[in-house]
Amino acid sequence: MKRFWAWGALIIGLLYFILPLIGMTNFSLKMRRGVYSFDAYAKVLGDTRFQETFSYSVTLALLTILVGVFLVVPTAYWVRLKLPFLRPYIEFVTLLPLVIPAIVVVFGYIRLYNTSSWLPLTGTALGTDVLLVAGYTMLALPYMYRAVDTGLRTIDVTTLTEAAQSLGAGWFTIITRIILPNVLVAVLSGAFLTFAIVIGEFTMAALLNRPAFGPYMQVLGANRAYEPAALAVIAFAITWGCLGLIQLVSRFQKSAQRPV
Amino acid sequence: MSFLTLTHLQKSFGSVKVVHDFNMTIEKGEFISFLGPSGCGKTTVLRMIAGFEIPTGGTIEIAGKDQTNLRPNQRNIGMVFQAYALFPNMSVFDNVAFGLKVAGKPKSEIDARVKEMLKLIHLEHLSDRYPYQMSGGQQQRVALARALAPKPQVLLLDEPLSALDAKIRVSLREEIRQIQRQLGITTVFVTHDQEEALSISDRIVVMNAGKADQIGTPGEIYNRPTTRFVANFVGTLNVIEAILVNAATGTVKIGEEVVSLPQPITGKSDGQSISIAFRPEAATIAGPSTGPAAVTGTVLSSNFLGSVVRTKVDAGGNIISFDMFNQASAQIPKAGETVSLSLQPDGLMVLGD
Incomplete structure (x- = not known):
């Protein structure tokens, strides 16, 4: 009887999540009257604005990942190695993006870095892109920091550092050749999550008026019938692809660390 | 003339003084063991020699040169850790080659030296293996080869046998001693196992509460202890x-x-x-x-x-x-x-x- 209820709850849960997706996918395939077709997908993928906004967001996602890795890996490493008492505070700071709405942050940016401020970043496209990457890095911080910190927990950071130091290595060599390769799988997990967040982000890109994928999805959704559904399916596929890659690299790490 | 000289070495962590006025001279090629119970300060002295701890007072000299304020990567000291500390992302070959690569040695020299070191520890056939594919004893031998590869001035061994089973421990300690004699490298070995210290050392430093209670040959320490602590602790x-x-x-x-x-x-x-x-x-x-x-x-x-x-x-x-x-x-x-x-x-x- 217990098993019946467990299966029942699972099936209801799955239906709750899957039915809307099936409905949306079904709708996205009905652009041509009376038959199923990929017309909506072809239209979306053929739209130059889709290509521009998607490639813009991919570029910014990669930059965000780079900045995140450069910021988070040395920070998490240093906190574990030399400042373990600061860990709770650092964790608190990295959690702030989850409780402070993006709109608050972006208004803060606009106020601080507008054209009449001491650092007028919003005055140029490049400056605004820099602001956007900074904002995305902050949004991804809770995921990136946790992923890297969990990766660092699996290795003996102190002893590996001391072993490398006794062999003549400096800090740069230690981080790039010992620490980073050993937390690479964790960094990749954080990177895929960052990618998924940046691709779908709307608020910051819209308020900073940058041609990103999120605002494009919103504009398309407001003006078209079938294309937004196709676009949503594409966005889902990208996110799930990222999650699948996380699973894949996690499995790779497990098999690499298997004892003989 | 002494090779490694520790003069009035002191170390405090906050208000707790863990090493009190430690003095010692070690000859070139000597094998010295620091023996004592947990918390006696033996590892702290070793870590000060390695540069991982900064002394509160006193000096450390190697071959007449003051090392006290040098960073660990500037001292040319090899160290073997209790937890092996092999780099998990590198093969045996790359682990042993690491110090040589950091020093910018040419590839031919690195290859030759790594092969020589692997031959010394009888693991030439495992050069492509990764640490997780090896036993504890094999990993510790690789750690020893890695520490010796850059030709360090001094070799420090921080309880290298503690994590191994009894039989491997005995065979590896004999191997360590034989390699040390073969290379003539000045070695400091930290252990709390008196049998280990007595069996492989030229001299033993018995430490108690941050001080050297007695320094002597294994025979002197065992047969003629000068303090009640040494008499009780050894044997x-x-x-x-x-x-x-x-x-x-x-x-x-x-x-x-x-x-x-x-x-x-x-x-x-x-x-x-x-x-x-x-x-x-x-x-x-x-x-x-x-x-x-x-x-x-x-x-x-x-x-x-x-x-x-x-x-x-x-x-x-x-x-x-x-x-x-x-x-x-x-x-x-x-x-x-x-x-x-x-x-x-x-x-x-x-x-x-």
Whole structure:
């Protein structure tokens, strides 16, 4: 009887999540009257604005990942190695993006870095892109920091550092050749999550008026019938692809660390 | 001339002083062991030599050059850790080559040196393996090769055998000693295992509460401990009371036996009660050939330890241990039996207060 209820709850849960997706996918395939077709997908993928906004967001996602890795890996490493008492505070700071709405942050940016401020970043496209990457890095911080910190927990950071130091290595060599390769799988997990967040982000890109994928999805959704559904399916596929890659690299790490 | 000199070395963590005025000189090519209980400061001294801890006071010199304020990566000191500390992302070859690559050596030199090191530890055939594919003993040998590859001035071993099983521990410690002799490298070995220290060291530093209690050869440490701590910490020690018969000739009366010690006793007067210590192997069951018994007591237990049988005797409240060689013809005392023991004079030590 217990098993019946467990299966029942699972099936209801799955239906709750899957039915809307099936409905949306079904709708996205009905652009041509009376038959199923990929017309909506072809239209979306053929739209130059889709290509521009998607490639813009991919570029910014990669930059965000780079900045995140450069910021988070040395920070998490240093906190574990030399400042373990600061860990709770650092964790608190990295959690702030989850409780402070993006709109608050972006208004803060606009106020601080507008054209009449001491650092007028919003005055140029490049400056605004820099602001956007900074904002995305902050949004991804809770995921990136946790992923890297969990990766660092699996290795003996102190002893590996001391072993490398006794062999003549400096800090740069230690981080790039010992620490980073050993937390690479964790960094990749954080990177895929960052990618998924940046691709779908709307608020910051819209308020900073940058041609990103999120605002494009919103504009398309407001003006078209079938294309937004196709676009949503594409966005889902990208996110799930990222999650699948996380699973894949996690499995790779497990098999690499298997004892003989 | 000494090679490694530690002068008035001190270390405090906050208000806790863990190393007090530690002084020592080590000759080139010497194998020194720091022996002591947990928390005695032996690892802290080692870590100060490596540069991982900054001394609160004192200096560290290697080959006449002050190392006290140099960073660990500037000291050219090899170190082997208890937890192996092999880089998990690198093969055996790359682990051993790491120090040479960091030093910017040419590829041909790196290849030759790594092969030489792997041959030294008899693991040439495992050069492509990763640490997780090797046993603990193999990993520790690779860690040793990695530490030796850049030709360090000094080799530091921080309890390198503690994580290994008993059999591997014995074979690896012999291998470490043989490699150390072959390369003639000055080595400092930290251990809390007295058997390890006694078996492979040129000299042992017995540490207690942040100080060197005694520095000497294994024989000196075991046979002539200068403090009560060293006597108690190294080996098993029995302590009994005796009456001083003649201080000038070193004659004492232990039970019914009058024994002449190898040296006179100073600072005590005739007729005074003194504490005599002896190792389990200095006592034998009294018989016609051994003279009168020094100690008589009831056997509590006899434990078979392989080559010897260790028997514990209750002698008027003092628990005394003595060893007998394991021979087929030997009569092993049984619990409850009364035995009389005779003591070898050269195995007796007079303990200070």
